[in-house]
Amino acid sequence: MSELQTSQSLYQALWNSADILRSKMDANDYKSYLLGMVFYKYLSDKMLFFVARTMEEETDDLAQALELYRGYYEDPETHDDLIEVVKDEMSYAIEPDLTFTALVQEINDSSFQLEHLAQGFRNIEQDDELFENLFEDIDLYSKKLGATPQKQNQTIAAVMKELAELEVAGHAGDMLGDAYEYLIGQFATDSGKKAGEFYTPQPVAKLMTRIALLGREDKKGFTLYDPTMGSGSLLLNAKKYSHEPNTVSYFGQELNTSTYNLARMNMILHGVPIENQYLHNADTLDEDWPTQEPTNFDGVLMNPPYSAKWSADSGFLQDPRFSPFGKLAPKSKADFAFLLHGYYHLKQDGGVMAIVLPHGVLFRGNAEGLIRKHLLEEGAIDTVIGLPANIFFNTSIPTTVIILKKDRKERDVYFIDASKEFTKGKNQNIMEERHIEKILAAYQSRENMDKFAYLATFEELIENDYNLNIPRYVDTFEEEEVEPLADIAGKINETNETIEQKTADLLGMLGQLKGTSPEAEADLASFIERFKN
Structure with a gap:
């Protein structure tokens, strides 16, 4: 079976397992259950196969691997050494009776109790700070799963039986991680507006990541930061486009605890080394992070919540992230607060930032207009890319990707109108590979292209009163043919x-x-x- 077929069968099996929960709750609720159990199975299966290899009795049969583990675990002579080796390698060790395989055996002989799975979750969380509170969003005793403890037991058991068919540990890290991404994307489609909290569509993530890495694909130790990371999908694209993926360091912050836990699982499933993960659960605007080395990054990628409210407290005028600009983003629209936070953490020498925002940031006046003017006078805004409407799960409005840099000698701005670069889909418009390549080719050339791209001088920006509305610079007007x-x-x-x-x-x-x-x-x-x- 080809890698593509394997991926597709994995995707389908994962999605089928969601059917059991779909009738009971909306996608925003059931994603935590399903993704959490997939992750637990992954940890369990990976550990069992590791034990079999370590004891030189390698097998691809989970039931056989469990029996081997149980024998060595229960033998006083081998127990302590085995657990030490497993914890040293995995950072956790699951008791034989609490492995996913053992729990499914209990389900098959009708002796399964929800408390056994709950205990497995608790034990993992206590094994290492890497897993602390990782499963806290999974309420195994929720009435949504069933009105009685027996029905709750039956629902979770049915999901686990479906998941038991998945060969999760046997897949390459990225394949399973990508399948996980697929599920997150499907949940985003199902949960509509709520999805913006945790997911950036892959074509947009790909475009932004490739721009951030452009010319630096071979750089070792690349540092990447996303202060509104959601499920981590935007950060994880770097693995695909860096030629030194195992040396990339990922820094991310997320306000929503449930989504933060998704990102932690996502990193592990994508095989990101633990020492390369620096994730934080807090409010990005309220309190700056990171404040200890490193604080400035090679790349900054952001898809913040659009026009969110924030305090805009006057005390922020003394905050080094905002103080150079003399004004704060308005309380009703935190767009520029997010942008300035990311820009503050961008490296002076060669750093590249890409942020997705609504078009209003390009032309709104008052405080936002003054901040925009300051950025343009500094030469910070390198490129403005207009994206098609209806390509995000949480909004149908057209958005813009703004590219910022700190070490520019020029103060010109390159405009790309990519609003027509899409293929119409059932629910969303889709940017395909050819659309992304066209945008990237223009970005690299920085040349004027009829009805698509225009390099505006600083003098032109002044003439337009620092207004960056794309139609002012890229004329896409098509004159209708006059009929005789x-x-x-x-x-x-x-x-x-x-x-x-x-x-x-x-x-x-x-x-x-x-x-x-x-x-x-x-x-x-x-x-x-x-x-x-």
Whole structure:
């Protein structure tokens, strides 16, 4: 079976397992259950196969691996050494009876209790700070799973039986991670507006990541930061486009605890070394992070919540992230607060930042206008890319990707109008590979392209009062072809002839009608006469 077929079968199996929960709760709730259990199975299966390899009795049969583990675990002579080796390698060790395989065996012989899975979750969380509170969003005793403890037990057991068919530990890290991403993307489709909290569509993530890494794909020790990381999908794209993926360090912050836990699982499933993960659960705007080395990064990628509210407390004017600009983003729209936070953490020498925001940031006035002017005078805004409408799960409005740099000598801005670069999909418009390549080619060339791209000088920006609205610079107006008057007259004559013919036909049909009474006959004759005139 090819890698693509394997991935597709994995995707399908994962999605089928969601059917059990779909009728009970919305996607925003059931994603935590399903993804959490997939993750637990992954940890369990990976550990069992590791034990079999370590004891030189390698097998691809989980039941056989469990029996091997149980034998060595229960043997006083080998127990302590085995657990030490497992914890040293895995940072956790699951008791034989609490492994996913053992729990499914209990389900099959009708002895399974939810408390066994809950205990497995608790034990993992206590084994290493890496896993602390990782499963806290999974309420195994929720009434949503069933009205009684027995029904809750049955629901979770049914999901686990479906998941038991998945070969999660046997897949390459990225394949399983990508399958996990697939599920997150499907949940985003199902949960609509709520999805913006945790997911950036892959084509947009790909475009932003490739721009951030452009020319630095071979750099070792690349540092990447996303202060509104969601499920981590934007950060994890670096693994695909860096030629030194195992040396990339990922720094991310997320306010929503549930989404933060998704990102932690996502990192592990993508095989990111633990020492390369620096994730934080807090409010990015409220308190700066990170504040200890490193604080400035090679790349900053952001898809913050659009036009979110924030405190805009006057004390922030003393905050080094915002103080150079003299103004704060308005309380009702934190867009520029997020942008300035990311920009503050960008490296001076060669750093590249890409942020997705609504178009309003390009032209709104007052405090936002003054911040934008300051950024332009500094040469911070390198490129503005207009994206198509309806490509995000949480909004149908068109958005813009703004590229910022700190070490630019010029103060020009390159505009790309990619609003028509999409293929229409069922629910969302989709940017395909050819669309992304066209944008990247323009970005690298920085050349004027008719109805697509334009390099505006700083003088032009001043003339436009620092307004960056894309149509001011990229003219996409298509003049309609003027039809010759003779052709228009011919079409009018054709239409008139058609009307005359249809009228004659209708009168002929009306002439065949007969009234059912003298009064009706008189009414009909009057109607036909008036119709003729």
